[in-house]
Amino acid sequence: MGISKQSIEDLKKRSKISDFVLSTTTGKLRGTKGMALCPFHGEKTASMSFTDVENLFHCFGCKMGGDIYKYVQEINNLEFQDAVELVAEKYGFKLTYTETSQTNDFKNFQQKINLIDEYFKEMMDSEKSKKAKEYLTSRKFNEQDLKRYDISFIDSNVEDFQKFCDKNKISDFDLKKLGFISSNDNFLFKNRIMFPILNFRSETIAYGGRALEDFGPKYLNSSDSVLYKKNRNLYFTKEFISSVKKKGYVFLVEGYFDVLSLNQLGYSNSASPSGTALTIQQLEAVSRYTNKILLCFDNDEAGLKATERVLEIKNQVSNQLEIHCLNLPEKYKDISELYEDNEGSIYVSADKNGIYKLSFKYCFKGTYCHINSAVHLL
């Protein structure tokens, strides 16, 4: 069900963008117009104007602009309908709904990807996933773990998949809209372990696929789609949000296996930009849940670069972030290697100054060793 156009317009007339601007950033309203610090690019002098007459905002710095719904959408990382509902809630406005809408479209696509997800899971439960399971076992993930993290599989028989889609009325057009088909019309995933990428409502919206053979790139992500935007979404498991709320910080790591390894070690508050460089929008999304971030990128040149990049963009995020950088012991390339190699465990704790530290306990030649990682605050 979608919200009727009329009701969206009526609500706009009854609401004031200043109510949302002034509760999310610093600014001043003079009469019906105002200026505020732009929450979308981070700044010290106000360059975002807003007006209650037309309910519009515009930033002269980063050029972000739009109406009240756009503002609420961007600041809360919401879909359009959710933003309208949030505005309505604030004013106790009763929205009217219609049957057909863009939201219906979203739900439609969500249902289709859920069906496809079932197919991938069945494939994982079948004989065909033997090699995939062997590989995952070699990385210390057993059957139960695969279920817990909804890890699935697609074999190389694209015809079977096509038949399944035909039967379920999922067209090539749908597959394209859902990011399964590349811009040059190829089906993206063949013979790959599939990691579901979730939105913040824990719905599957895309996949990261890990190749089982030396064919194509080792990791491949869904293309941007109606449900998924590479530069906004992150990879995490369905326990992510509750874990972040409990622990009060987020672990940011590089890859799928790093996220899963941390889950195994008791840290479901882990997320990864899934193979791409971390973006401001991703940091922005994370910062709605916590401003404390523990970075633990790979122990190599690329990891160092990624860390430096976070330094560059962290001030452009609207919330002030507290970023801690955790260095792994030299012998480990990344968290997943530490998990695989180890009979031990990791502990994250904060000292009396609130600086986090990571301790590793691991078994070396029969004795338990303890290392505290070098930590610095960025």
Ligand SMILES: [Zn+2]
């Ligand atoms: Zn701006």
